[in-house]
Amino acid sequence: MSDQTASGNVFGKITQARAAEQVARRIEVLVLEGVLHSGERLPGERELARVMDVSRPILREALRELEIKGILETRHGQGTVVADIVGSLFSQPIESLIQEYPRTRVDFVEFRSEVEGWAAALAAERATRDDISLLDEVFTRMEEAHTLADVAREAACDLDFHMMIADCAHNIILIHTLRSCYHLLSDNVLLNRARIYAFPGARERLLDQHRAIRDAIIARNQGAARAAAQTHMRYVETTMKNVDRENLWQENAALRRTMAGRTD
Secondary structure, X not given: OOOOEOOHHHOOOOOOOOHHHHHHHHHHHHHHXXXXXXXXXXXXXXXXXXXXOOOHHHHHHHHHHHHHXXXXXXXXXXXXXXXXXXXXXXXXXXXXXXXXXXXXXXXXXXXXXXXXXXXXXXHHHHOOHHHHHXXXXXXXXXXXXXXXXXXXXXXXXXXXXXXXXXXXXXXXXXXXXXXXXXXXXXXXXXXXXXXXXXXOOHHHHHHHHHHHHXXXXXXXXXXXXXXXXXXXXXXXXXXXXXXHHHHHHHHHHHHHHHHHHHHO
């Protein structure tokens, strides 16, 4: 949602005293609940003051407080946006070490298998009608990318799909923990999702697995949702190992070709 502007109607009117403080608290809650994402633009000052039913000076005071806290920031040409507050689960030195050691990728997938299974089960229990609609929209975009054989777009939809499931779980700690995990994925620190999607047969299998997760959530079947998510993560782990193995084969073949050229 980073390229979108938040709808004004999510903010609501402020009716209590100490209006600036209440405006700030309302926006903080929207960020904490995952309604507003990092990089998302707030409506313009005039529109936001109107929907929250406060004066523009009061709104400016609230926005200034949130900028001081690092929750909002002003960007040239964009206006006021939610700051990049998700970050990573790890400090930069640890993140670099994680990137260098292959075992951590397997551990990461193992961790995700359990957490994503739980998230899918919670989503099956708690997802609202609007949640289901949004999840279905993401899956439809994934299907469209699949039909167009747009691997990069399909991999991006994969990440959006899992983020949406976390939102459907309606657990604040889970939402932000998983978003921090997905921060590593978006930077390809632990998994190059495009390479996994390019593996022979993977795109069809992954689409079917995501469909199974979505269908189980829609059916309110917590057990099936958990099982589908964990089956998906086990497949990702296996495919990741196969991709690494084929890359090693290719590297060895290239070395043999180089050595053969030297002996001619």
